[in-house]
Amino acid sequence: MWQKAHGLVLSVYRHSESYPKSELYGLTSQMRKAGVSVPANIAEGFKKKTRPDKARYLNIAQGSLEECRYYLILAQDLGYGDTSNLMLQLEETSKLLEAYLSGLQNSESRSQESGEKNGEERIQEPGVRSQNRKQRIQEPGAGRKTIG
Numbered sequence: 001m002w003q004k005a006h007g008l009v010l011s012v013y014r015h016s017e018s019y020p021k022s023e024l025y026g027l028t029s030q031m032r033k034a035g036v037s038v039p040a041n042i043a044e045g046f047k048k049k050t051r052p053d054k055a056r057y058l059n060i061a062q063g064s065l066e067e068c069r070y071y072l073i074l075a076q077d078l079g080y081g082d083t084s085n086l087m088l089q090l091e092e093t094s095k096l097l098e099a100y101l102s103g104l105q106n107s108e109s110r111s112q113e114s115g116e117k118n119g120e121e122r123i124q125e126p127g128v129r130s131q132n133r134k135q136r137i138q139e140p141g142a143g144r145k146t147i148g
Contacts, residue, residue: 001096005039008089031071037064058101
């Protein structure tokens with residue numbers, strides 16, 4: 001999920017390089033800020049201890065994705081290039097984020113039913129059965145590719 005979000009940010013930066021200079025402090029800056037906010041909030045949420053804290057940061061990431069979606073529509077309408085590939089990347093990231101958040105919330109409701117307190121128990125990812133969490137999730141930034 002973080003890797004997809006990071007890839008989206010890199011694509012947003014590349015795409016916005018060609019925007020008019022008059023947009024440097026407008027659309028270019030806004031789009032980049034919203035894009036960077038997505039993987040940043042995913043990373044911050046990853047390190048939070050409780051489910052509600054994790055969910056809050058993932059929800060902020062979702063909001064930033066929707067902000068990005070609007071900026072891509074605007075850029076397309078202003079004739080600043082084809083944003084269809086960026087929209088596909090955004091949609092992939094959005095689906096992953098939604099699935100993870102949904103699993104987190106389902107896990108929280110199950111833990112409330114079984115009497116866990118403060119959401120501090122381990123989180124089970126959607127579709128994954130009892131494995132060590134560290135074996136399933138890489139920390140944000142782990143295994144990332146360098147672009148040359």
